[in-house]
Amino acid sequence: MTHLSIQNIHKSFGRAHALRGISFDVAPGEIVALLGPSGCGKSTLLSIIAGLEAPDQGQVFWEGASLAGIPPHRRGFGLMFQDFALFPHMDVYANVAFGLRMARLANDAIRPRLAEMLDLVGLAGFEGRDINTLSGGEQQRVALARALAPQPRLLMFDEPLGSLDRSLRERLIGDLHDILRRLHLTSIYVTHDQQEAFALADRVVVMNAGQVEQIGPPQEIYCAPRTPFVAQFLELANLLPADIREQDGGRVAHTAIGSFPIDAHWLGPAQLLIRPDAAQPGAQGPLVLHGTLQDLSFRGSLQRIWLNVNGTALTFDLPSTAALPPIGQEMALSLMPHQALQIFQQS
Amino acid sequence: MNNGSKPGLKPSSAKRAGLVWLLWLAPLAFLGLFFFYPLGSILQLSFARDEGNWAAAFIQTITSPYVLRLLGFTVGQAALSTLLTLAFGLPGAYLLARYQFRGKALLQALSGIPFVMPTLVVAAAFNALLGTNGWVNLGLMALFDLAQPPIQFTNTLAAILVAHVFYNTSIVLRTVGDFWSHLDPRLGQAAQVLGATPWQALRRVTLPLLSPAIAAAALLVFIFDFTSFGVILVLGGPRFATLEVEIYYQAINLFNLPTAASLSLLQLGCTLALTIIYTRLSGRLARPLGLRPRTYTQKRLLTWRSRLLAGVVVAAMLGLLTAPLGALALRSVTRLEPERNQQGTQAPGLTLDFYRQLSINRRQSLFYAPPATAIGISLGYAGATVLLALSLGLPAAWALARHPHLLLNRLLDPLLMLPLGTSAVTLGLGFIVALDEPPLDLRASWLLIPLAHTLVAFPFVIRSLVPALRAIRPRLHQAAAMLGAPPLAVLRYIDIPLVGRALLVAATYAFTISLGEFGATALIARPEFPTVPVAIYRFLGQPGGLNYGQALALSTILMLITSTGILAIERLRIADVGEF
The missing domain is CATH 3.40.50.300 (P-loop containing nucleotide triphosphate hydrolases)
Known part of the structure; x- marks a missing residue:
């Protein structure tokens, strides 16, 4: 009722x-x-x-x-x-x-x-x-x-x-x-x-x-x-302009920092969200981002980092316990494939 | 919700302007007839003497050495009084603004008393304390067995200055203290963190922030000192004359209306310019930077330094306040020397005789009403003033409170303050000059006095109504409706009580101001209808202990009534920010 x-x-x-x-x-x-x-x-x-x-x-x-x-x-x-x-x-x-x-x-x-x-x-x-x-x-x-x-x-x-x-x-x-x-x-x-x-x-x-x-x-x-x-x-800040294309029988979002396999039922311009809260340090897994650790801020329950990937700064929230390289060094982040990516059709 | 600021919610501005004009109609008509018209008549009288060169007579009058000396003294004593008032008031303002202590509310209420105290009562009070026959001199004479009173207070500049400080300290306390109490103390602390010493923080951060409030207070004090009348007349004696006093002499004693008019014009020019600056300044006080609630800005007296400061300031304030008023009250029930009358010789000591004598018309004169009648007359005039001032002030205040940003209101607002800067004697003179011939012949009418008193009270009425009316926000109506109040209940429980309190405050101001007004009344009161201050002045001008005693008895009565009034105002204020 x-x-x-x-x-x-x-x-x-x-x-x-x-x-x-x-x-x-x-x-x-x-x-x-x-x-x-x-x-x-x-x-x-x-x-x-x-x-x-x-x-x-x-x-x-x-x-x-x-x-x-x-x-x-x-x-x-x-x-x-x-x-x-x-x-x-x-x-x-x-x-x-x-x-x-x-x-x-x-x-x-x-x-x-x-x-x-x-x-x-x-x-x-x-x-x-x-x-x-x-x-x-x-x-x-x-x-x-x-x-x-x-x-x-x-x-x-x-x-x-x-x-x-x-x-x-x-x-x-x-x-x-x-x-x-x-x-x-x-x-x-x-x-x-x-x-x-x-x-x-x-x-x-x-x-x-x-x-x-x-x-x-x-x-x-x-x-x-x-x-x-x-x-x-909601401060999910990593929104990238993307273009959705057919590739190898699946759909792929092309962005300035690389291509990401996604589920989408349309083709053409879109926006790709890479969630800041769905990444962890390390190069294991199917989706890995390589970049330079640009900046770091410790927030208590988490630490927020800015990763520079091909000239684009992305924000990620990592567990406070995660070991990180010094600022300015290269590092790799692995994204959780089912949670990390979300695609929005360009309106 | 910020829908109050959204465009669709207000009636069109043309319609609003029309409504506002309607509200302004009566107040503007009143000001036109009884303020601008009389002042215009003074102007005309002053310029009409020399047909060929209209300004020549005026310029000749105001550039004569005598008038220049007069102006010099008027400005000088006002400047000196203002500086002393600031020096005395600022520490008090600091104490009241920054500290919370027991008895503070009472101290604040008491400090408001002198402001509405009639000038003649203040003069009489200082006379009773420090005059030739005052307590201090009597005490010293008795103590050291002197034949002559050792302290020459009456008829000195010091007397004038002390009375002015007594009179105007509450303006500094209120204007600066209120502003200061809402000023974020962290600003000063921020300066200290940045390396400033406490003194530097005060000088570079706090004082500049306070400066509009200090300037506004100083200007208002200066205006009041500049146009001071009763204090100079009674305490200054014949040696001292300000423009205001001279206008009165010229008009009443010498009956030289053209010269009086020229002097009035000179004074008016000065005070109006100052009033306009004051209005601008106090307008800036209305929206200061990041004001904080008082609970946030005040601390308790914990350090010995702050306690010492509080002790000294409170003692000084209480001393200045209570000593003269207490002396007055005590003197009014004391007979100093044996006196002979119908009942035989009366021994010195405590007596209520002065009060008893008030109801007796000792002169058997038709024109001199007994003093007790003067009380009745004063109360009647005060009642009429309240009615007039409220019925004219409410619509204007309503217009100002509801549409503060309307161009019309911003133009008219300073206009309402002009009577504040116009000396009462000038107003009285204007009434004499303008209202004694058709079309407006009010010479014989009792209405003249409440009309003049309404003009004097008008700025105070407006300034106490506007903030209170502003407190009635549309949001309160909505809140009441949401709690189930139908429109009539909103009117009954929200609007009427809020407006009612504001009206009571305004009415009390009008009432006490009317009771104490002397400058205008001295000129226009008819001899057979004296007000209490006029009666006091008459008694002071006559020889003998009985006359003096009666003057003090009347003053004491007036003091009690006006103190009750101001204490009532303090209790009735809703928001703790008042403009006076």
Whole structure:
């Protein structure tokens, strides 16, 4: 059964096309991440689902019924804003209780629910605090509690961790993951950060320039990007212009650094992705690259190298334990044949 | 979501400009009628004396040695006062900006009190502390058995300077301190890592970054000192006259309106130029580089050095603040010498007589209302000022807050600040000159005073409304809607409370400014309807302990009302960045 269904949404601002035919479904209890660079239209899509904006074309359905014309306050959705949008004239209690008040809950019913919410986000005892004196992380938690309190049918997040520093972000991603799973909340999470999207979502919708590039579980997106854009956005950086030809009964991609046997059902111009994470040092195996070790950077769990092959610099992530020659020396890398190569037809 | 900046979401700019014009209609009409028209009349009066060569009389007046000396003294005392105020205020600004300590909020609130304190009350307070009959002199005389008061404070330049420092330190604390408190301390630390000594880091990095804030504060302080009136009149005595005081003498005592007009014009030229520069500068303060929240920039007093600094600064601030005001309050309930009246001879000591006498019309005069009536009159005028200032200021502030980048708004914004740089005496003179004949004959109308007070309060009302109105972002409306609030609930729970607090702050400013305003009121108040400052001035001008005591009693009442007002403002502010 689908909960939320987004069908062929178009939206433009003046001459700028923000959204061009977006469609996807969300199942009950599912966490969907909208991932894309800034300006790709993901936040606009969120506003349209929330009812803060109307689409030019297309519709949003909730359990089969169209939401067209239903104002945001009657949709029963929650939205956590990027800048939190906490009410500056209310304390923590009044902010979190706002949605419950709007639902006409009695004070007796609000109080335990509020304590529960503040406890959930780790802010027990903060009821009377002035919003303006809270730190960024605390404000973020209040915003989360405020969005959760009215038990929305669908909870949306608009880059909620964007304004926080890295370590705080790491911690909050974990907290958020726990909370969303525990409450079994249907959620849409907008972000430009692939780590956040992968860590939180059941499915990821990658967007670019107002269109959907790929939809799938995080692992699928990462292991099998469908377009060069997705590959690039995920920092799978080795994209080479290629030409696909027939050779010895198979297909071969000709590139500036050599020819690679590939599976392709078409001929002609294409782009070849050599995955940085599917190589190991050594000259064994069917696919070996020879080049000069141009540079090296140690990243802890892995070491990133730049290999110069016939004048083209390729990036590879090798295990930290791999023994490497000094910089400037020749070295060989063997590629895993089934994972390392991916071919995209030139559009 | 950044849809706020996307083009399709806003109404067309033509439609917006039309709406904004509508908002500006009443405020502009008000400024036109009661600010530009009176000032134009002064201009005309000043130039109309010599038919043939219209500027000759004006130039002759302002280049006479006497006026040049006057101008020299006015500029000199203002410059000296400004420097002293900065020297006194900057360490305080540093302390408040960079450190977190117990009692800081209270100290900050208290330091705001002098700013709205009526000049006459400040003058009376220093008189009560350091004057011939002030506590210090009385104490020294008693201690060393002197016949004459040893400290000559009243009628000296020092008195003027000290009162100006007292009066304007809060401007430096607020303008520089606010900016400083949001300035990233890592910038200074970065300089030290690059090899700068703490002093070099301060001089080369922090001070240049602070310089727009310091310059803005200095300019505002200079403008206020330049147009200082009550302080000079009461503490400076007859030996000292600034342009402002001379305008008043010429208009009221000598009834030489053309000369007064020429002097006003000279002063107006100076202050308007300064105000325009100030508006530009404070505009730059609005978008400074990478401001950080306060929790990030402030530390506790952990080193003995910082504790010493805090101790000295806090003691100095409290001393400057509480000593004169405390002296005033105490003196208003103390009788120093035996006095004879209807009830017989009264012994020296604590007494509430000065307060009791306030409701008695001792002169049996028709024109002199008893002082208690003056309180009622002042409160009435203040109420009218609040109504006027809010109903005119709200639409203008709304227009400024909602469309800050509209060309129309950017042009009109500095215009609203002009009354700030126009001396109150000049305004009063303009009212006398312009509004005494048809089409606008308001000579006999009580409205003149609230109108003048509204002009004086207008910049403050605008500057406290705009930031608060800006805080009402469309995002808050969306957040409320997402939490299930229908449009009416959004209005009730979001807009009205937020606007309401801003209105309360603005109203308090208008109220306290109206209560304390003296310069314009001194010129246009009708004798039978004196305001409290006018009544204080009258009492100060009359001999006798009872009159002096009553002046101090009235001052104390005014001090209590205005302090309550400013403390209320401190509590009601939402964002911690205010523009005054």
